[in-house]
Amino acid sequence: MSLKFGYGALTPDKIIGSFGPNLFLTGDPAIDQPAMRTAGFAAGRIAFLVPSNFAGADTTQPALAPMDGGVLTSIPFGVMINGGGNYAESIGVSGSRKLSIGRVHIMFDAIIDTVDPANYVASPVAPYVLGAPLYCGSTYQSSVGMWSSDVPKQSGGTANPSPVVCGYCLHVPSVASPYLGVATTF
Helix, strand or coil: CEEEEECCCCCHHHEECCCCECCCCCCCHHHHHHHHHHCCCCCCCEEEEEECCCCCCCCCCEEEEECCCCCCCCCCCEEECCCCCCHHHHHHHHHHCCCCEECCCCEEEEECCCCCCCCECCCCCCCCCCCCEEEEECCCCCCECCEECCCCECCCCCECCCCCCCEEEEECCCCCCCEEEEEECC
């Protein structure tokens, strides 16, 4: 996964790595990369804070997880900059056990890479429209943490009655330019 950031409101002090992923990391990239990929940690995905709940975790400390837009209490914390798919990225996450998160109204191009899991829904039911709101996907739609123009659904398939607008569409993906332009609201 690669991200092309617009640095208008993003400064180095806004890229933080205070929290780790909500899963056990061994420190060995050969083990951690597949585990992070499977858990949905990918550059460009929306993250939120949760209590640490993996084996051996300090349960008083927060951790990051891909956000589920179908849960009414989910509040976006930031956008994952590093994922678990690329060698250099996973070395940092494995070694430090921290994730770099972009915050504070950033703009970026979400580009689907063959290495990392996708970070936006490629074919949403509601088409992407320039300037339209973007939401976070849900477990029910198999799109946790992913950007989508579809309103997230709760368990049972009902639409979230008060979905969080996570951003706005700056570029509509096309065959010629297959990326989603995003301006975040957090």
